[in-house]
Amino acid sequence: MFKDLLIPPKNGSTRFIFLGGKGGVGKSTLAAAIALGLAEEGYKVLLASTDLQKSQNDILSQEIGSEETKVNGFDNFEAINIDAKESIRKHQLEVIKKIGSLRGDEAEILWLKEYWEKNPVLPCETASYNVFVQYMNSNEYDAIVFDTAPGGHNLDMIGYPWKQLDRLKKSIMVKREVADLTGKTAEIELLEKMAGDNIKAIEKLRSEETSYLLVLHPEMLPVYEAKRIQESLAPYGIPIKGLILNEVLPKEVCTNYFFKERRKLQEKYIALVRNEFPNMEIIEVPLIETEVVGIERVKRIAKVIMGG
Amino acid sequence: MKEEMTKKVILDIFPTGICGCGQRDAENAPLFKLVSDVLRDFKDKVEVNIVEYGTEIDKAFLRLNQILENSGKGRIVSMGLGAQVFRSIIPMIAINGKIAFAASVPSKEALYAKINEALKESS
Numbered sequence A: 001m002f003k004d005l006l007i008p009p010k011n012g013s014t015r016f017i018f019l020g021g022k023g024g025v026g027k028s029t030l031a032a033a034i035a036l037g038l039a040e041e042g043y044k045v046l047l048a049s050t051d052l053q054k055s056q057n058d059i060l061s062q063e064i065g066s067e068e069t070k071v072n073g074f075d076n077f078e079a080i081n082i083d084a085k086e087s088i089r090k091h092q093l094e095v096i097k098k099i100g101s102l103r104g105d106e107a108e109i110l111w112l113k114e115y116w117e118k119n120p121v122l123p124c125e126t127a128s129y130n131v132f133v134q135y136m137n138s139n140e141y142d143a144i145v146f147d148t149a150p151g152g153h154n155l156d157m158i159g160y161p162w163k164q165l166d167r168l169k170k171s172i173m174v175k176r177e178v179a180d181l182t183g184k185t186a187e188i189e190l191l192e193k194m195a196g197d198n199i200k201a202i203e204k205l206r207s208e209e210t211s212y213l214l215v216l217h218p219e220m221l222p223v224y225e226a227k228r229i230q231e232s233l234a235p236y237g238i239p240i241k242g243l244i245l246n247e248v249l250p251k252e253v254c255t256n257y258f259f260k261e262r263r264k265l266q267e268k269y270i271a272l273v274r275n276e277f278p279n280m281e282i283i284e285v286p287l288i289e290t291e292v293v294g295i296e297r298v299k300r301i302a303k304v305i306m307g308g
Numbered sequence B: 001m002k003e004e005m006t007k008k009v010i011l012d013i014f015p016t017g018i019c020g021c022g023q024r025d026a027e028n029a030p031l032f033k034l035v036s037d038v039l040r041d042f043k044d045k046v047e048v049n050i051v052e053y054g055t056e057i058d059k060a061f062l063r064l065n066q067i068l069e070n071s072g073k074g075r076i077v078s079m080g081l082g083a084q085v086f087r088s089i090i091p092m093i094a095i096n097g098k099i100a101f102a103a104s105v106p107s108k109e110a111l112y113a114k115i116n117e118a119l120k121e122s123s
Helices: A027-040 A055-059 A084-100 A106-118 A124-136 A151-177 A186-206 A220-236 A257-276 A295-306 B025-045 B054-070 B074-079 B083-089 B108-122
Strands: A015-020 A045-049 A077-081 A143-147 A210-216 A240-248 A281-286 B009-014 B046-050 B092-095 B098-101
Touching: A015 A027, A015 A151, A027 A045, A027 A055, A027 A077, A027 A143, A027 A295, A045 A055, A045 A124, A055 A077, A084 A106, A084 A124, A084 A186, A106 A186, A124 A151, A124 A186, A151 A186, A151 A220, A151 B074, A151 B083, A186 A210, A210 A220, A220 A240, A220 A257, A240 A257, A257 A281, A281 A295, B009 B025, B009 B054, B009 B108, B025 B046, B025 B108, B054 B074, B054 B083, B054 B098, B092 B108, B098 B108
Parallel strands: A015 A143, A015 A210, A045 A077, A045 A143, A210 A240, A240 A281, B009 B046
Antiparallel strands: B009 B092, B092 B098
């Protein structure tokens, strides 16, 4: 069942849900609906958005901050708009926490603390990706739903732990080679811990705990887009586990020529999708008569998804 | 008559800033203060080369590689890790083509001791 891709694993670990797809296919709305649906079932959920448009503010009809913000009406549902500035601060705090656990020369540890307090050493565009890695290592939530910007940004974020791990490995290699000159060994331990976070994030991304879902409209171009995303994720070993066919015209309203024809077209592509992705869980989400804004309307979509 | 050459100690200074984000600029202030103290106190006994990045990055890499080789760190050069090497060892001061201090700005005493040592060796 499609729902099995969403509910947290029985072993108590966190479910990580990613939604990919072209811009405008409804990823943010569906991310909100999935998060809300899981929260309604009693799970502790975080909806983490890296969308610069902050669409979740409109969808959930409340101001979502750059800190985890409780969604109105829920004690177990939080949302966050991850922003670069706050991400740098969070990453600094995380690194400083790690420095606190290092054993090594006191002077070096003091230097490391000062260094990380003054120098975030993170280009702003990747700051939010580090927070993503932190969330991937967190056990605080039963499920985390990531609402990311379309296409490339989404894949950039997914691929970040690999890139960052590569950078850290190189840095560790160099620092080991010059440790006799710099006298800095605690820093190597710190970088190893940071690399460890990325390794864990990679393991989780490849595990059963992660569900990468693709959202598409039942039309020709999105089907090709789905194939392209599938190919882009393959090198990382991340499979697309489910497809959400969004804004499908409900059969019962397609009574005149125009809508009958549109419905026929959609059915053709739905059949194509089912044929192209035979082993994937697929769910159809209907187009509703109004825009999906506000908790009550999001609940309508959540009901469809959680029932699937 | 044979002209007596003044023996000089050559200092290569690799400041921070290679990462391009400028977030480590603060480390350069004490480094440059130290360099100006060295020039004031050692006058013509030292020659200071402050390595430039940006459009001069290729030259900086070549000089760094020479210094790494001279310092017995040729393995790093062969690893081909590029900017990672810079990031790991700057701010760096090399004396007579060999790494003297790496990854942090040394104390004035420590640097002066090494310059005096190098002057003795070259005299």
